């Protein structure tokens with residue numbers, strides 16, 4: 001990795017750190033002192049600057065606002081026991097952002113800006129990294145079309161930004177899911193595999209309807225037939241039935257989760273039979289009905305490992321086993337937590353230490 005891309009730095013005159021209650025962080029509403037902003041123009045990345053976090057000035061004709069060319073990533077930083085800062089597999093997020101960019105006709109972001117710039121930004125705002133258990137510094141890199149132009153074609157200008165903020169848990173309790181068999185979030189051949197804003201926009205209406213009925217999230221199914229489960233939108237989904245760890249195969253409609261990939265690696269190491277395949281709604285429901293489903297859990301950067309409490313389908317509410325019986329998801333959570341805090345060996349070289 002090259003760390004030599006020139007990044008200009010302007011530090012804040014007035015830190016806001018003192019105003020933060022680290023015991024009441026929530027998720028996604030507190031932002032650290034600085035952000036990194038890079039601009040793409042005339043076929044190249046022309047500038048990159050770390051500056052005080054603040055509002056952006058933009059044209060009302062900004063292409064992303066009209067036609068949705070906008071992609072993002074999510075990562076977390078925390079302190080290890082020996083005082084380093086660790087970030088979990090940032091190279092995978094960089095690869096995925098390049099993949100999302102290609103799918104959305106946007107330019108690739110160079111590693112020296114994505115990783116090199118992120119390192120510099122985190123070092124500058126290291127006092128914003130929470131020390132409370134379960135908390136971390138959430139890192140949000142994103143890119144959007146910034147050309148003021150209303151013709152429908154890929155923008156010729158882009159902004160890449162990274163900002164960060166201390167966060168607690170995304171879900172404060174085990175989640176209640178509804179299997180969604182009417183609305184769709186993404187479609188075969190579409191952009192579900194890219195981490196792009198529109199996928200989240202498409203999920204909002206059904207999510208809000210579901211929340212009125214007490215469901216935290218929708219478990220999305222394939223848009224053509226609604227026969228197969230796909231993902232939850234904020235996280236990938238995994239099922240344990242006995243010694244089997246089952247998760248839907250990646251394709252056009254499912255995000256390539258970094259946590260998902262890491263957990264499949266751990267499951268294989270621990271001797272589970274890993275099945276990445278199409279998973280029928282009927283198979284899941286049958287397993288819930290006859291108690292052969294031992295665990296269902298979601299995986300993501302923000303959510304980490306989120307136990308599923310209940311699953312609703314066709315007027316029936318299925319209850320999952322008690323949390324203390326979730327041997328796999330509990331072990332995953334424990335292992336990933338210890339790894340990030342540097343308490344166990346990083347045998348797969350997953351951590352970037354600063």
Ligand code: COI
Pocket residue numbers: 073074075233234235300301302303
């Ligand atoms: C993440 O896990 O970082 C995500 O991007 C999910 C987000 C939509 C909260």
